[in-house]
Amino acid sequence: EKAEKLISSDCVAAVFGGWTSSSRKAMLPVFEDNNSLLYYPVQYEGLEDSKNIFYTGATTNQQIIPALDYLKEKGAKSLYLVGSDYVFPQTANRIIKAYAAANGMEIKGEDYTPLGSTDFSTIVNKVRTADADAVFNTLNGDSNVAFFREYTNVGLKPADMPVVSVSIAEEEVGGIGVQNVEGQLTAWNYYQTIDSPENNKFVAAYKAKYGQDKPTSDPMEAAYTSVYLWKNTVEKAKSFAVKDIQDNADGVTFDAPEGLVTIDGDNHHITKTARIGEIRSDGLIYTVWDSGQPIEPDPYLKNYPWAAGLGSSSK
Missing domain, CATH: 3.40.50.2300 (Response regulator)
Structure with a gap:
């Protein structure tokens, strides 16, 4: 409308x-x-x-696949998938499961919750007992607050079972509480902490207009x-x-x-350019890995044989 x-x-x-x-x-x-x-x-x-x-x-080959490649490189052999119940997480997880099957990774569990849901006690307990090497998080919005608080409450730590999130940026860290997400990983293409003339100018101009305490995000x-x-x-x-x-x-x-x-x-x-970031105690996200150069977009994953059949081009 x-x-x-x-x-x-x-x-x-x-x-x-x-x-x-x-x-x-x-x-x-x-x-x-x-x-x-x-x-x-x-x-x-x-x-x-x-x-x-x-x-x-x-698109997927510029964020989700680089995140999976990073986890694989770090030795992750199993994943637990947690997402909100709508288009993006469901489709993303179909892609993740196809990647896992082709790369010898086990999916230990897959749970969805309604957008805005705040009750994660059951899901987090399932995550804890599944003993996956990492959690891939496609929750959106306020659900992340409840998920990470519950994750912290049950004693889970990034060092034991890291969570890779694709919808948490600097803006969300404050709402979740930095103490609940410090050390966790994110997959994006931009962080406020990128040190370049273009970004330094962008951040300075943004803060001058909206306030020094307001972070930029992807x-x-x-x-x-x-x-x-x-x-x-x-x-x-x-x-x-x-x-x-x-x-x-x-x-x-x-x-x-x-x-x-x-x-x-x-x-x-x-x-x-794909970037894996780590959330630090100041609430900002710092690049721990990047792709080194911009990645060509491949929205239908035509260059990934394991993705055949996931979606067909409208062209």
């Missing part, structure tokens, strides 16, 4: 936003039917593309980057018209706070 208003009544050139895959999938037909543009800035489960959407958050940075990718495409096309943007998007770059990003004109995703 809001997307329809922005396009039809407000006549905007492009829309930047959306949160959760459910919101994006609800908006997708609106943008396609109206032939308008959405820039979606949140990591997601892949297996989608649209000529009317630019995906500026990570979705914020991807949204910021979206606007500049759109701007650079408009300047290349010398036009605001949707078709001209689509025709000129391929190869458009931006020196983003996360590093250089480039639009893939075929699938409308962007190149991104």
